[in-house]
Amino acid sequence: MTPDLQSPTGTHIRLLAGHAGSGRPVFEVLPARLVQSDLFELAGSPGMVLGCAAGDVLRVADDGQFEVVEQGENWCIQAAGLGPLSPESFAALEEAVADLPGMAEAPSHLRFIVVTVGRTVGLPAIERVMDTWAAGIAGVEWWFGNEDHSASSA
Known part of the structure; x- marks a missing residue:
């Protein structure tokens, strides 16, 4: 390449x-x-x-x-909805993953979000944050983008 x-x-x-x-x-x-x-x-x-x-x-x-x-030391968590996500929902996720600690990023159109969290953060903590965030947004799903782990919320 x-x-x-x-x-x-x-x-x-x-x-x-x-x-x-x-x-x-x-x-x-x-x-x-x-x-x-x-x-x-x-x-x-x-x-x-x-x-x-x-x-x-x-x-x-x-x-x-x-x-x-x-393999590096990070999880990649990806999320998307039926349409663009709201700036408020993105800000809420940014705040929630900062406590893990982690980082949420998205393109300006907010059609998807990517979260990077260190592997030292346990999966239950990540799943709890992502499930709580997704529960308040109709049609949003999330998944681990770099492993054979999956989780989603509709």
Whole structure:
């Protein structure tokens, strides 16, 4: 994978998130640090890509497919609703995960949210925070984006 060294904020990598209904690939661009030729350490957790989190070291192919070479110390939790989430619901989640400690991020359109929390925080604490937050929002679901754990609330 060729890093985007033109970016003023550092290197970015393009990971395959899936395919659109037309069959065209869908990519997510994420901040990363070049470790060596085809190895990158993720500097941010993905909002659409499954299987990785901030801090993971990935081997990335030119087509955006990747392999986690070294697992980092973070969980990636992803959330989305039936439509854009409200700024108030996002602010409530930011506040709730800060106490874990963790960090919530979202694009300006608020169609999805990604939360990064250290693996030292137990799963029950994360599930409690996410379930409590999601219970107040119709149609929202959340899941662990980098493990075979799943949880959701409707």
